[in-house]
Amino acid sequence: MHSWVDGLPAHGLASLKDRGLAYGDGLFETVAVKAGRPVLLELHMQRLVLGCSRLAITADQSLIRSEVLAYAQAMGEGVLKLILTRGDSLRGYAACPEAQPRRILQASPAPAYPLAHALEGVQLFDCATRLAEQPLLAGLKHLNRLEQVIARSEWQDPAYAEGLMRDTSGRVIEGVFSNLFLVRDGVLITADLQRCGVAGVMRAALLSEAERLAIPCHVTDISVEQLQQADELFVCNSVYGIWPVRGVAGLSWPVGPLTRKLQSIARTLLDV
CATH class of the missing domain: 3.20.10.10 (D-amino Acid Aminotransferase, subunit A, domain 2)
Structure with a gap:
């Protein structure tokens, strides 16, 4: 299944200027998906909201939730990885005030642990x-x-x-x-x-x-x-x-x- 970037199917790297790639400037959640349902989603969202507050990343939590629900439904089974970065900026640690957070969703098979x-x-x-x-x-x-x-x-x-x-x-x-x-x-x-x-x-x-x-x-x-x-x-x-x-x-x-x-x-x- 293709990854989604900002709600749309992606076929390659999101952006070479992304601060998540350059500095690890962002958050992620690893969500089990069963029968098209993201498991323990409320707790994942609570941790994401806390992380956004601590890192001062302004993101639309309702939009993220709706995209996770839709992506999980399309996945069916497996592990959904949600990555939220601060978005793009030029070189240097200072973030661009106009940067828009980037939402990335990825699907993986459920691990086959013994x-x-x-x-x-x-x-x-x-x-x-x-x-x-x-x-x-x-x-x-x-x-x-x-x-x-x-x-x-x-x-x-x-x-x-x-x-x-x-x-x-x-x-x-x-x-x-x-x-x-x-x-x-x-x-x-x-x-x-x-x-x-x-x-x-x-x-x-x-x-x-x-x-x-x-x-x-x-x-x-x-x-x-x-x-x-x-x-x-x-x-x-x-x-x-x-x-x-x-x-x-x-x-x-x-x-x-x-x-x-x-x-x-x-x-x-x-x-x-």
């Missing part, structure tokens, strides 16, 4: 790459993903399904393409993302579900020592749902009951 990842759990690679602290960008899914690109290049062994990322102070933050939760004494714990990291859509959905079900939950700094003390560990994102974590850096965990409970909820949320 069923064992969800059923039996996964091993995480302990990444050496550290996440820099930048509160202004923390939580956003902005276009500059060099930290994740470098971290993902650290391993090629298929025995590792994901990588564990920490910040420059050694705090445990997230996976390379997922968020991380641990369980300790029945309490659900996930990292505070006010300094760095991506506030994932599935993470937001699970926090909401935990509150609805009265599952105790803490959003806080996580140390390596807390990982050692955890009863359960899992990673999540809005495409695959939840994968239990069986091991990382010499530590190991069973697939626990709260992980299984939330995994079932995630399947319902993703309609799988």
Whole structure:
């Protein structure tokens, strides 16, 4: 299926002057599409609106929503990538005041992850790459993903399904393409993302579900020592749902009951 640029089918590069290409000046969302429906669209749009506010990108959110709905309907199944850039400008960091944000929609097949990842759990690679602290960008899914690109290049062994990322102070933050939760004494714990990291859509959905079900939950700094003390560990994102974590850096965990409970909820949320 052809990509769309500003609502129209595109057959090549949008623009060589685009600031998203030149500087990573923009945002993106990765949306699962099932039966022509963009899954968890409201949460994706909420994060996009927050990102536009932080980056001072003025975009027509109603238009973006309508284009995503139409594109997803045409796709049927797969993964929709929405890219929103600040638009074109001349050379230099200063943005052109007249620049119009550019909307790009791309379709990809749904990834064929092994069923064992969800059923039996996964091993995480302990990444050496550290996440820099930048509160202004923390939580956003902005276009500059060099930290994740470098971290993902650290391993090629298929025995590792994901990588564990920490910040420059050694705090445990997230996976390379997922968020991380641990369980300790029945309490659900996930990292505070006010300094760095991506506030994932599935993470937001699970926090909401935990509150609805009265599952105790803490959003806080996580140390390596807390990982050692955890009863359960899992990673999540809005495409695959939840994968239990069986091991990382010499530590190991069973697939626990709260992980299984939330995994079932995630399947319902993703309609799988």
